[in-house]
Amino acid sequence: MLLKSGLIFAPLLLGMVTLAIAGPLHAQCKVEWYFGIPCEELYKALVSQINKWATATSCATGGQKCLYKLQSANVHFISAKHTTPVAKYVDDLTFRLTSYDLHHHCHVSAMSVSETWYVILDHGTNYCNLYNLMEGSGLTNVPGYKEVTSDFMCTQRSSANCTVY
Numbered sequence: 001m002l003l004k005s006g007l008i009f010a011p012l013l014l015g016m017v018t019l020a021i022a023g024p025l026h027a028q029c030k031v032e033w034y035f036g037i038p039c040e041e042l043y044k045a046l047v048s049q050i051n052k053w054a055t056a057t058s059c060a061t062g063g064q065k066c067l068y069k070l071q072s073a074n075v076h077f078i079s080a081k082h083t084t085p086v087a088k089y090v091d092d093l094t095f096r097l098t099s100y101d102l103h104h105h106c107h108v109s110a111m112s113v114s115e116t117w118y119v120i121l122d123h124g125t126n127y128c129n130l131y132n133l134m135e136g137s138g139l140t141n142v143p144g145y146k147e148v149t150s151d152f153m154c155t156q157r158s159s160a161n162c163t164v165y
Ligand SMILES: *[C@@H]1O[C@H](CO)[C@@H](O)[C@H](O)[C@H]1NC(C)=O
Pocket: 161, 162, 163, 164
């Protein structure tokens, strides 16, 4: 009987938590990015940045710009993992690249999800996992750069400080 009522209340409780934080239930982030450069260039820049930040050295002075690990990569799809240097949480990152405007432009649909299901608040880490790669590789400065996201699509997006997270 106890077990049964527990099962009934669990989704209710989770729903209340979601409402309380007004964002995704599980810490995660989805961003749509648009660039005025071909996907081929973008793909090379992202892969090179992931490899540059593979070891803990790049976090020696703080921040989270380290411990990225490339899982697979081609001009249409990149997958990687990011481990937070202190808590060792692992987040799964994916980038889906789509050419448009006769291959002169690239649309990137990026997603970061915490593997640990009970991570509900992440201080914007999942957003920063993605944004730091874009910024570090200089992609945020290319012509036609545009970002579409929100607190609803990304846990704690508006309070994220990517220098720290
Ligand atoms: C982000 O954190 C850094 C380091 O603590 C701080 O210097 C900076 O002012 C913060 N930025 C914002 C926008 O709060």
